[in-house]
Amino acid sequence: MESLKSEFPIFANAEKEGRTFIYFDSASSTQKPQSVIDAITEYYGGYYANVGRGLYWPATQASNEYAKARDKVRNFVGAKSAKEVIFTSGTTDAINKVANAVLLPTLEADDQVLVSEMEHHSNFVPWQQACIQKGADLKVIPLTTAHTIDLAALKATLNSKVKFVAITAVSNTLGTKNDIKIIVRLAHAVGALVLVDASQLTLSERIDVQKLDCDFLTFSAHKLFGPTGIGILYGKQALLERAIPFSYGGGMVALVNQDETTFADLPAKHEAGTPNIAGAIGLGAAIDFVESIGVAQIAKHNAALRTYTVHLLNQIEGVNLLAEDAGDASILSFTMEGIHPHDIATFLAEKGIAVRAGHHCTQPLLKSMGLPATVRLSFSVYNDQREIEQLKTALEEIKSFFG
Amino acid sequence: MESLKSEFPIFANAEKEGRTFIYFDSASSTQKPQSVIDAITEYYGGYYANVGRGLYWPATQASNEYAKARDKVRNFVGAKSAKEVIFTSGTTDAINKVANAVLLPTLEADDQVLVSEMEHHSNFVPWQQACIQKGADLKVIPLTTAHTIDLAALKATLNSKVKFVAITAVSNTLGTKNDIKIIVRLAHAVGALVLVDASQLTLSERIDVQKLDCDFLTFSAHKLFGPTGIGILYGKQALLERAIPFSYGGGMVALVNQDETTFADLPAKHEAGTPNIAGAIGLGAAIDFVESIGVAQIAKHNAALRTYTVHLLNQIEGVNLLAEDAGDASILSFTMEGIHPHDIATFLAEKGIAVRAGHHCTQPLLKSMGLPATVRLSFSVYNDQREIEQLKTALEEIKSFFG
Amino acid sequence: MTEKLKQLYKTQILKHAQNPFNEGKLEAYTHLIKAYNPVCGDQFDLYINIVDQRVIEASFTGYGCAISKASTSVLAKHILGKNKAEIAVFVADFLKLLDPNGPQPLEEITSDEELMAFAAAREFPERLSCANLAWLALVKELFPD
Amino acid sequence: MTEKLKQLYKTQILKHAQNPFNEGKLEAYTHLIKAYNPVCGDQFDLYINIVDQRVIEASFTGYGCAISKASTSVLAKHILGKNKAEIAVFVADFLKLLDPNGPQPLEEITSDEELMAFAAAREFPERLSCANLAWLALVKELFPD
Numbered sequence A, B: 001m002e003s004l005k006s007e008f009p010i011f012a013n014a015e016k017e018g019r020t021f022i023y024f025d026s027a028s029s030t031q032k033p034q035s036v037i038d039a040i041t042e043y044y045g046g047y048y049a050n051v052g053r054g055l056y057w058p059a060t061q062a063s064n065e066y067a068k069a070r071d072k073v074r075n076f077v078g079a080k081s082a083k084e085v086i087f088t089s090g091t092t093d094a095i096n097k098v099a100n101a102v103l104l105p106t107l108e109a110d111d112q113v114l115v116s117e118m119e120h121h122s123n124f125v126p127w128q129q130a131c132i133q134k135g136a137d138l139k140v141i142p143l144t145t146a147h148t149i150d151l152a153a154l155k156a157t158l159n160s161k162v163k164f165v166a167i168t169a170v171s172n173t174l175g176t177k178n179d180i181k182i183i184v185r186l187a188h189a190v191g192a193l194v195l196v197d198a199s200q201l202t203l204s205e206r207i208d209v210q211k212l213d214c215d216f217l218t219f220s221a222h223k224l225f226g227p228t229g230i231g232i233l234y235g236k237q238a239l240l241e242r243a244i245p246f247s248y249g250g251g252m253v254a255l256v257n258q259d260e261t262t263f264a265d266l267p268a269k270h271e272a273g274t275p276n277i278a279g280a281i282g283l284g285a286a287i288d289f290v291e292s293i294g295v296a297q298i299a300k301h302n303a304a305l306r307t308y309t310v311h312l313l314n315q316i317e318g319v320n321l322l323a324e325d326a327g328d329a330s331i332l333s334f335t336m337e338g339i340h341p342h343d344i345a346t347f348l349a350e351k352g353i354a355v356r357a358g359h360h361c362t363q364p365l366l367k368s369m370g371l372p373a374t375v376r377l378s379f380s381v382y383n384d385q386r387e388i389e390q391l392k393t394a395l396e397e398i399k400s401f402f403g
Numbered sequence C, D: 001m002t003e004k005l006k007q008l009y010k011t012q013i014l015k016h017a018q019n020p021f022n023e024g025k026l027e028a029y030t031h032l033i034k035a036y037n038p039v040c041g042d043q044f045d046l047y048i049n050i051v052d053q054r055v056i057e058a059s060f061t062g063y064g065c066a067i068s069k070a071s072t073s074v075l076a077k078h079i080l081g082k083n084k085a086e087i088a089v090f091v092a093d094f095l096k097l098l099d100p101n102g103p104q105p106l107e108e109i110t111s112d113e114e115l116m117a118f119a120a121a122r123e124f125p126e127r128l129s130c131a132n133l134a135w136l137a138l139v140k141e142l143f144p145d
Ligand SMILES: Cc1ncc(COP(=O)(O)O)c(C=O)c1O
Pocket: A250, A272, A273, A274, A275, B027, B028, B090, B091, B092, B093, B120, B122, B123, B168, B170, B171, B172, B197, B199, B200, B220, B361
């Protein structure tokens, strides 16, 4: 696959201003194609209205586009029904909502909740705090030497006290991928519900929630070429129906009386207030963009770039690649002997090369690896081999500067 | 003030397509000026990056713009510090967060929470549900015949059991305005906290949270010429510091250990996950737009249109104006004898005139007035007198059609 | 007045809205069906008397827009004499009339002008919940699943 | 290598990062100051021995980027011999050096090249928290609230 740089206006704009811009930070957030930007401006400039109740043409059109976006998501994750697709403001918001509305009301002291050592803080702290609040136990499943969830340890930990298992599909720090299907099967066998953090999975493989059989799955649009402020919670219909509303307000009620309120049906029940309509429409356009290329194609492109990077960086002495063998990933973390990740990132930034240095919101993982920080590269459809060669040259320069 | 229609591209675009578009539904959501749309596309197409931790130029620029937006809000509401400004996904989200993180942890059975009869469902149901959950009492303060909160009734209801008072500054159905300063003083006298729903206040008068002395104040960007999916919670610093975090995840932590987590300082503490960066930047641009005209100017323009509407509609027999005397409002509800609001709205929509028909998410208010629904007009900077004349003609036609 | 709109409020519908069929309560009835649309506040009580498996009387009370009122009135009028199986077919046909993706031409569904008039709602998806309000409530009552 | 960057990592800073002043623990000390930046994981322990109101010894241990390490090293070196009032002025001046809106020319603040080198951080606001890490921790310890 050719690089799709030309579809992303930021690169041409940077060039026009005489700035180099090589973007290796897509795991934090992807750049936006023109089609996504256009979808948003067309809404704001062409048919802007609130959704839900207006009888005039922009309201109808906005409501239609909002519904279409939901249906694109339904198709994208393979959900049975659009009722199973709840718009949130992002992954973090979605996870907090499940923790509050699904787990907390039934969690009791001595119950257990499982997460893994590789979780992003957003899929760690909400469960930890819920456990603290209720006196329940948070169990952190360790990783194998290949940096994936240790299934033997998971099996050994699962028992009937485990109410919930929250795991990421792909490590945002290392790129390694867990076997979600098996984890779900094991968890269901003891009656636990499973939430899958798919933030880094959406561009790595075609998601099929029915095959995965997970109870909840979440991701953010902004990592998928979509806008900020919008994310998805997929949930099995029966579970979403059973849960108390995620929040309360306009749009999610049926009848409001002084003493009680009855609630609307799914998905409205869990979406109080004016939604992020532009966000949903932008996400719809982002999914169209992804589908027009194909998730498998994107994943292949990214993995090839990672392989090439592994090849080149291994030629630099003192570079230490982490989870080097995670072959089909789009993320690659490394350190360099004697040079701190932040110094590396600052040097690269001065050359217009964007990477991330730090703990990547995975302090428990870094602690387990005995590292204070890494440099993280993450690849996407606008990257190419030449950029990786430039990265290599820059790293060699850094080495000799600090050497 | 002249109509500012030309700054809002939707009107020119509608005209290009040969559609009439007269928009009287700004209380639901305002249209967007070109400057706001541009701020969003410039971000996505010019310096897109996640905020917070990137060391490369788009990350720096995005973080700066995000911080600038917060400071524009701080100035817009007169807060002491940008730490008192929390971005949320909207008013409804903000109210739910205060109910969950401020009220619920301290609410006890037999405590009381006060709201008014004119509240939007978003400032009613969260408090009601919190009370139901804890066995506390929700008291609904009635309105005077002038359709504002009955201060005598409020005074009579306030007592030391009242922990929280949640009131709207302006009725989104009638346009009537409450005396927030007095309400805050009365509530504070019994030790209750006060949240002000300022959704409809932002374009009605210059807000000064220090003068109002309210504890919390919230509004949504989309009613203020800004984007969807972003809103503001102002809170007094000491209260925001005392509150448990609104949600948990990336960006709001300091140290994450297996057993406990320490949290970042304000405002990060209450903003878990990747924020709606484009939304915040768009809101910043919207505030610039408002400031360039002046809130007082906007309010005057809108009130003048309302006065003219009252004058014209009173000439149609069978039209019944609600809260006709709320002189400085930008909202006007009415009914017509023998013709249902939805039929009126459909007729107007066919003529390209956008109004809202229904309960406007204020079922308790409509119930108290014995009305199932009203037609609501709301005015903004892109409206002018000629449009109101067209409305009048249309209403006369409707009357003769159904007559 | 646009053509589309005239279609929607065709004389058939206005007639029923202004002079509804059998408005009022029944003295004796086997079913009282409460149809309520919280979004717009429309509210109808539909009274039906089924004797020997057939509807022998129907009436309604309530408040709503022209569309919902007329559709309730037409419903009350047209289920007279029908048994449950016939009602099921009748309601299904009516819902097809309202469906923007429903059969064309309308004559495939019905030849009754009073019913056909509601097909104009196909152009007004926001008003669908007015047109089918009483009908869906009836289905829920007679065919709980 | 851009000029801006060379400025940032001036020989002064690299020198301290690579050959820090008094790295190691003190045997005896009156203050142990823990400086930690959770965002990047940088972590230093600063040991200070104050006798008769004056700093007679200072050292540090820990791990961090070149900027944070050098700034900690420079701090340990320069507070030697100072009393609390002098430290207050000294730290305030250093923070002015880092402030993008701080005084110009730098000579208004200091003539010490080792300190002045850090003014390059004015161009790198993201690295500010590296440059002031140990300094803010010191302020917190010596001048609580
Ligand atoms: C008075 C009032 N409160 C709350 C809201 C809810 O705002 P949002 O839907 O943006 O959360 C609205 C607008 O719908 C309103 O007018």
